[in-house]
Amino acid sequence: MVALAAACDSGGTDHAEPAAEPGRAKIVAALHDLISVDRLPGAQVVRTEHGKAWTATAGVGDLERGTPFQDNARVRIASNTKTFVATVMLQLAAEGKVELDAPVERYLPGVVHGPGIDGNRITIRNLLQHTSGIPEYAAEFGTTPKPGQIDTHDERIRWGRTDIAEVVRNALTAPADFEPGARWTYSNTNYALAGMVLEKITGFSIGAEITHRIIDRLGLPDTYYPDADEVDIRGPHPRxxxxxxxxxxxxxxxxxxxxxxxGAMVSSGADLNRFLNALLGGELLPPAQLEEMKRTVPLGIEGQSASYGLGLLANPLSCGTVGWGHGGDIDGFETRGGATDDGRAVTVSVNQVPESGETTGHLNAIVDLALCAGS
Structure with a gap:
């Protein structure tokens, strides 16, 4: 272990041999800038290449105790959960249990309907790709909920169990954002419905399916889908x-x-990297389904070059290749990361959702730097 505290006021550790990784010094310096410039409490980067990983931390994982992120720190990975859910759906497609271009009505009869919303015209692909036009059920951080949305800062929601089926019903009372397939707009309601479809098809909870089909299969020791009444994070984790x-x-x-x-899952940087490398390497899906997952549509957002597949973002990298991944925000944590088709992966985790898009851009820049290092 090489201590970096003397090199940066925010302190930190780097678990790698000093000259073992190309671009390591720049990556670690950028990580420390998240603390000294962006004023985040703490950050961690985990970079994996062909199964070999190194980890660096900056700042603190616990403001009260002043301790850093732990090795194999577990964090709430929020919308990275969507990639796990989409992977299970595509496994079921490979097994002939679901058709991507079949209407949602086939699997959830009578559920998906509302003003301008018709489950006979919205497909499973639309849900996984955020092209359904179904409105968002959760208010954005710091905004007033719109009709049909929930306030995630409501103390009852923070501490109590939420009936997601009721949440979906309320969300569907709002009008559709657009015609199915007309464009792309991110909506968590799509994946709430996708989870309901998976449970209807398999007869098991989405957590059980992800555990059996992905977590246990890959041997991911730090990854889990929380139980319904769980509020703590199991194992080593930052605040x-x-x-x-x-x-x-x-x-x-x-x-x-x-x-x-x-967005319910918990994982570590090392586990997320292992998952993405396994996914892109064909360990979880047959070639046809992986190809479907990687068929993307443009986001249609000014200044954004990324595109979205089935639970998978394609981010063009500065070195000319593509980083495949997702990212996630939930109160307390933000993660950004990705993997390349040639076996590199990186996850950057911070223990506060950035208060500006500029800061999130800095996280994305670290991902780009780490994925392009040595290429």
Whole structure:
């Protein structure tokens, strides 16, 4: 272990041999900038290449104790959950149990309907690709909920179990955002519905299916789908912080049933890297289904070059290749990462959701730097 505290005021550790990784010094310096410039409490980067990983941390994982992120720190990975859910759906497609271009109505009769919303015209592909036009069920951080949306800062939602089926019903009382397939707009409701489809088809919970089909299969020791009444994070983890009404609040403990199939999971950087490398390497899906997952549509957002497949973002990298992954935000944590087709993967985790898009851009820049190092 090489201590870096003397090189940067925020402190930190780097678990790698000094000259073992190309670009390591720049990556670690950028990680420390998240603390000194962007004023985040703590950060961790895990880079994996062909099964060999190294980890570096900056800042603190616990403001009260002043301790850093632990090795194999577990964090709430939020919307990275969507890639796991999409992978299970594509496994079921490979098994002939679901058709991607079949209407949702076939699997959830009578559920998907509302003003301008018709489950006979919305497909499973639309759900996984965010091209359904179905409105969002969760209010964005710091905004007033719209009709049909929930406030994730409501103390009842933070500590109590959420009936996601009821949440979906309420969301579907709002009008459709657009005609199915007309464009791309991110909506967590799509994945709440995808989770309901998976449970209807398999007869098991989405957590059980992800555990059996992915976590146990790959041997991911730090990854799990929380139980319905769980509020703690199991195992080693940093504290997670959220700024609410101008105050920094410890938001580590929370019930994530409101996130559900759209964002409930916990994992570590090493496990996320292993998952993405296994996915892209064909360990989880046959070639035809992996190709479907990687068929993308443009986001249609000015300044954004990324495109979206089935639970998988394609991010063009500065070195000319593509980083495949997702990313996620939930009160207390943000993760950004990706993997390349040639066996490199990186996850950057911070223990506070950035308060500006600029800071999230800095996380994405670290991902780009790490994936392109040595290429």
């Amino acid at each position: 997670g912080y959220a700024r609410i009404d101008g105050k920094l609040v410890d938001y580590t403990e929370q019930n994530v049933t409101s996130a559900g199939a759209a």
